[in-house]
Amino acid sequence: SYEQNHTEWFGGWTILYWAWWCSWAPFVGLFIARISRGRTIREFIFGVLAVPSLFCVIWFTIFGDTAIWINDHVAGGALGALTGTPEKLLFRFLEYLPLPTITGFISLTVIALFFITSADSGIYVLNNIASRDKSLTAPRWQAVMWGLLMSAAAIVLLRFGGLPTLQT
Incomplete structure (x- = not known):
């Protein structure tokens, strides 16, 4: 640094x-x-801070150290050469581990769940912000509208500028 x-x-x-x-x-x-409505402060801290932080520490320790070790001792730097293309790097890394087809499918499932839950929470929040009465459930058509708008924005950005434009 x-x-x-x-x-x-x-x-x-x-x-x-x-x-x-x-x-x-x-x-x-x-x-x-x-x-978190109806939860105690202890449940909130445990569910929002402790569990995700512990998961990240375990995940990055196991997979990060394994990737570094494989890159240095087995792959001869082949994984390090793919750092510019993370979509390829994950699956190339999994090829060095047992059952790469199964772990690749699990990885795709986890990635899909991440994007789906992120979009769902975004739709939920947009619905809440756009609703007049916050105590009532927003109409289903409104959730569909926000989902379609988010999807359309992502598709347009991908189509006309690629992934870097979408990320920006």
């Missing part, structure tokens, strides 16, 4: 994460507040 040729990368990622959290904080906060 102290080398001159890496400072641009560190600065760029810092700003990206600030922007990411500033843009997602209202959605995530409102979503967690709505689904």
Whole structure:
């Protein structure tokens, strides 16, 4: 981090994460507040902070260290060469582990669930913000409308600018 040729990368990622959290904080906060209704503070802290943090520590420790070890000792740097294409890197990494077909299918399922639950929570929050009476459930057509608008925006951005435009 102290080398001159890496400072641009560190600065760029810092700003990206600030922007990411500033843009997602209202959605995530409102979503967690709505689904946590009726829970105790202990249940909230355990379910929102402790369990996800523990999962991330375990996940990154096991898979991160395994990927580094495989890259350095088995793959001869082949995994490191794919860091610019993470969609290929995951499945290439899984090829070095037992049962790559099954773990690849599980990975695709987990990725799909991540995108589906993220979109669902976004639709839920947009519905809540757009509803006149927050105590009533929003109409089904309104959820479908938000889902279609989000999908259309993503498709247009992908079509005309590719994945980097969509990520930006």
